[in-house]
Amino acid sequence: MLPLIKSLLGSPLRCAGSLAGRNAPSAELQPSPPQPRQHSRYANYVILSAIAIAPFIGFTIRSHPQEESKHGAENAEYNTSSTLPLANGSHDAPKLDIAQADLCATITRLGLLTCSDTVPSPAAYLHVMRLGGVGTPVSGHAAELIPVSRLFLDMRCAETMFRSSILDVTRYGLRYRRVRSLYPDYTLAQEAHPSQVMATFAELGVPLTTVLHVNDTPYTLKSILDDMLAYMDIHQNEFEWQAIVLATYMPPQTKWHNRFGESTSLDDVARTMASADLSQASCAGTHMYNAMVRLMIADIKTPVLSEKKGSELRARVAELTMNAIRNQCQDGGFPIRWWSTGTTSSTPASSDLTATGHLLECLLLAPEELSISTSAKTRAASWLWLKLQDTKEEVAKKQRCPLTHAACAIKQLLVTQNAFLDSPHRSTK
Numbered sequence: 001m002l003p004l005i006k007s008l009l010g011s012p013l014r015c016a017g018s019l020a021g022r023n024a025p026s027a028e029l030q031p032s033p034p035q036p037r038q039h040s041r042y043a044n045y046v047i048l049s050a051i052a053i054a055p056f057i058g059f060t061i062r063s064h065p066q067e068e069s070k071h072g073a074e075n076a077e078y079n080t081s082s083t084l085p086l087a088n089g090s091h092d093a094p095k096l097d098i099a100q101a102d103l104c105a106t107i108t109r110l111g112l113l114t115c116s117d118t119v120p121s122p123a124a125y126l127h128v129m130r131l132g133g134v135g136t137p138v139s140g141h142a143a144e145l146i147p148v149s150r151l152f153l154d155m156r157c158a159e160t161m162f163r164s165s166i167l168d169v170t171r172y173g174l175r176y177r178r179v180r181s182l183y184p185d186y187t188l189a190q191e192a193h194p195s196q197v198m199a200t201f202a203e204l205g206v207p208l209t210t211v212l213h214v215n216d217t218p219y220t221l222k223s224i225l226d227d228m229l230a231y232m233d234i235h236q237n238e239f240e241w242q243a244i245v246l247a248t249y250m251p252p253q254t255k256w257h258n259r260f261g262e263s264t265s266l267d268d269v270a271r272t273m274a275s276a277d278l279s280q281a282s283c284a285g286t287h288m289y290n291a292m293v294r295l296m297i298a299d300i301k302t303p304v305l306s307e308k309k310g311s312e313l314r315a316r317v318a319e320l321t322m323n324a325i326r327n328q329c330q331d332g333g334f335p336i337r338w339w340s341t342g343t344t345s346s347t348p349a350s351s352d353l354t355a356t357g358h359l360l361e362c363l364l365l366a367p368e369e370l371s372i373s374t375s376a377k378t379r380a381a382s383w384l385w386l387k388l389q390d391t392k393e394e395v396a397k398k399q400r401c402p403l404t405h406a407a408c409a410i411k412q413l414l415v416t417q418n419a420f421l422d423s424p425h426r427s428t429k
Contacts, residue, residue, distance in 0.1 A: 095417045110396040123192040127404040153212040162189035172230035173223035199241040202248035230259040234272045243291035251298045267309040274316040278339045286358035321370050332379030357405035364412045381413045
């Protein structure tokens with residue numbers, strides 16, 4: 001299978017390396033979109049079937065010589081690995097007994113790395129990118145294969161796929177279009193959540209130096225961050241995606257000024273998140289929890305919070321983590337109110353697909369000081385695996401979001417297990 005993918009994509013394969021090294025933002029990494037190539041219908045079918053193994057393989061797509069000549073020094077290599085950085089490495093339970101080949105086959109059967117919508121939405125392709133990586137090939141104009149990230153970095157590709165550009169030029173930089181923005185009616189080329197695109201790039205370790213093109217004019221992702229900071233309101237609805245962006249891209253900087261000259265700090269961000277009502281947050285509050293965990297990790301690496309706010313954030317994350325483990329259902333899943341401090345019903349809560357998939361990704365990311373048992377994570381992944389296997393193809397499209405997060409969580413746990421089992425430093429006692 002590997003030689004087949006190599007010959008079809010024309011790209012050298014390399015083994016997956018260090019998780020942290022692959023995903024940490026790097027100033028040297030800039031996108032280099034490959035020149036789209038024409039393939040036969042059979043070749044395209046084989047590619048789309050074969051890329052289901054992409055989550056377990058790092059591979060490089062180099063730009064076409066003509067494309068390199070056109071964009072010059074802007075182009076480098078795509079790092080197409082999509083495994084999110086994992087911090088918790090404890091192993092106190094039997095490993096998850098799922099063959100990678102079986103997971104790949106299930107991902108392919110459910111169509112989680114393809115999009116067949118008549119008018120595709122950016123959110124669908126963001127989930128493809130989350131699962132398969134920024135270099136996951138998708139069908140562009142006239143069945144040409146392009147990396148999925150080009151839909152968000154090259155507005156000519158976006159216009160072809162979404163029938164409209166997804167970016168607007170603003171006074172302070174660039175902005176991905178949002179629901180209820182300037183063009184709410186005639187196009188689906190909008191973010192489903194504010195700053196969802198940038199949050200996805202942040203989670204995948206895409207650096208701010210990454211080049212994007214609007215009407216052939218080059219910009220960088222920093223232009224989008226600049227606009228976000230200029231207009232940011234940390235009390236706005238669905239602030240959690242912007243918080244993920246801030247936790248990733250702001251350190252070591254700790255404060256900034258908006259367009260009115262008003263100062264905001266990461267301390268303010270931490271205070272807002274710690275007091276957030278998770279019952280009103282998207283996806284069972286898991287994105288807000290995700291943002292808190294990421295800011296906590298950033299503060300551990302390089303102190304960006306005051307001692308008081310750092311302690312308060314750690315205490316809130318620890319409380320939510322403890323509640324999640326205590327509320328875990330007997331079957332291994334997590335309930336929709338996983339964060340609750342108590343129950344108001346005598347009926348046991350039932351496991352929820354959205355909550356379990358999203359939450360397990362966060363628990364896998366959480367630092368070791370939270371002491372999350374591998375048993376809890378393995379039980380959750382086993383429940384998710386049963387749900388993936390039971391899902392019918394005809395309903396998978398409507399459940400793309402929770403199914404994608406479920407597959408990502410299982411994949412991450414498998415990668416963590418294998419890295420641990422293959423480690424030369426693992427104890428044999």
